[in-house]
Amino acid sequence: MNKFFGIFILSLLFFSCSSDLDFDQANDLELKPVVVANLASFDIPANQFVIGGVEQPFVGDVMNFKVFNDPDFTNNLSRTDLYFEFDNTINRAFNINLYFLDANDAILYNIPIAIPAYTGSPNVVTKTEVFENAQLDILKQTQKIAFVIALMPGIPLTDSSLGSLKMRSSATIYFAAQ
């Protein structure tokens, strides 16, 4: 009767096979997610450029932007595209500058964008900035972003001026982790 038992155990051992496996393949793992996210947006009505009845030559704001400082985040970064889309319905042209600042407020990078005046037809300006390789270091050092909007010469704006200057922007972030 022990034969039955023996046969059972032996058959388990002999008939059990396994295809060739290679667990070292796990080292080949590469993760390349691509993440899209909002970067910034604003919508400035024409009359906001007028303070106390006087048109301001430029407006601006400086904002903390430390997302790319986090080493966990940036160590696996391979590329970042920043996309900007402006829609100007004000009858004035603008020069917009985006400054990337480091911890000491020194300018690391500048994105200049010229926006033509609105003349009744659609007036959308887009721009995409690609950061790859060494340029990624600019993002990694960036602690603040400054938006500076300068009005180009033209008919002065008043409290009743129509239109607005809109911006939408997003980031497309390419990771490569191994």
Added chain:
Amino acid sequence: MRKFHLILILLVSLSCFSQNKQILYNFTSVPQSMLTNPGADVKYNWFVGFPLLSGIAANVGSSGFSVYDLFADNGVDFNTKLRNVVFSTSRNDKVSMNEQLEIFSGGFKLGDWQTNSYISFGMYQELDVLTYMPKDYAILLLDGNKDYLGKVFDMSDLNARGELLSVFHLGFHKKVSEKLILGARGKIYSSVFNVSSTKNSGYFYTIQGTNSVYDQVISANGLVNTSGFTNYIDNYSGNAKSDIMKKTFFGGNLGLGLDLGLTYYPKENLQFTASLIDIGFISHTKEIESYRWKGNYNYVGLTPDFILGNSNDILDEFNDAIPLDTLHTKYTTWRPLKFNSSIQYSFGDGRSSDCNCTGDKENKYTNSVGAQLFAMSTPRTPLMALTAFYRRQIFDSLEMKATYTVDSFSDKNIGLGLSTTLGKVNFYLLADNLLEFKDVSKANSLSFQLGLNIIFPNKNTPD
């Protein structure tokens, strides 16, 4: 990157399975069958398990993919295989692992030969892991959200639990009438470590926006409870081995449990059994560390304020909206509750010529056929399994049970168990998914149990 590897290894190794012990259940020539039904019709004068060898059981399963799917040495790029696995599984696919090792066990009959009351006791260590496929998290990790605008990522896809515990148990069963055997088993659990994150909810989506490029919303309500780990995280100076030993022997987080079971014979050759195993909880009070994140965040990006300069800081915004808290509050986990039931019809005269069964054997029948039902509670829908079985007394000293089981892991699970009693030494070996043994790497689940006992048989006559 090591984090990713850890997650991956966890995913693969946690390919766990249910704790269905369909071959052992009601296989009454093996004393360990009492652990699946404290009211099993097991008779002995006394028995003792060989320490550490009386009950070794392991059970792994993965309903969505096999080891072969990921690690086949077939020239296909690993990343391709990983993608195939992620995209061919669903969030309800699970990986489970259960391992039990009996440290000691024994039992004896109470009173003299006329009584029919039995005590059984023992201690075993159990490792229990169940994790569901975190599908939406895996998609985010592999692809990000760029190509998934409009998809709602489900945060409840993170659903996993794992525990190492030891169980001390004491059971009693009694033949209360010619037809009915009732049994109960009390248990004390000592949890060495526990991780559980089974009640997460929330979502994350990105769609095209109007004022901003995207509408991005994250709503999260997550909680990971851990116990038994904190001492090892910071500046641990103790001896992990002796710590674990201490926790195994009642030094861990303690809990209580109860098993209930019965065997009923409506007719001599017709048997019905049922049991509830692990009606119990563990109260985690020591070495607790829990992580909770909860909140809603509608992410619009930077919104410069050109008038007042009150612009936002997106990192602060996020941390305020969905704070991550570390907690040290007690929590309770429920043991996975298992329900077993069987119906069995016996036939063939065990004392006829094709069996040399001798007088002291009580089995009147050589053959039995029947069906079993198994159910186990999980964080989502219960696991269910249906088994058809055939039992045969081949020789006086050899009993066989063959099973065919249908469950969510497999619809052609054939199992075979043998129990032999030579003299007073009982050895049993049970294995299921035998069809998968032709290539174990492609198996979705495998389990085996084996053990060695010394049994002094029941005596129904005075010496």
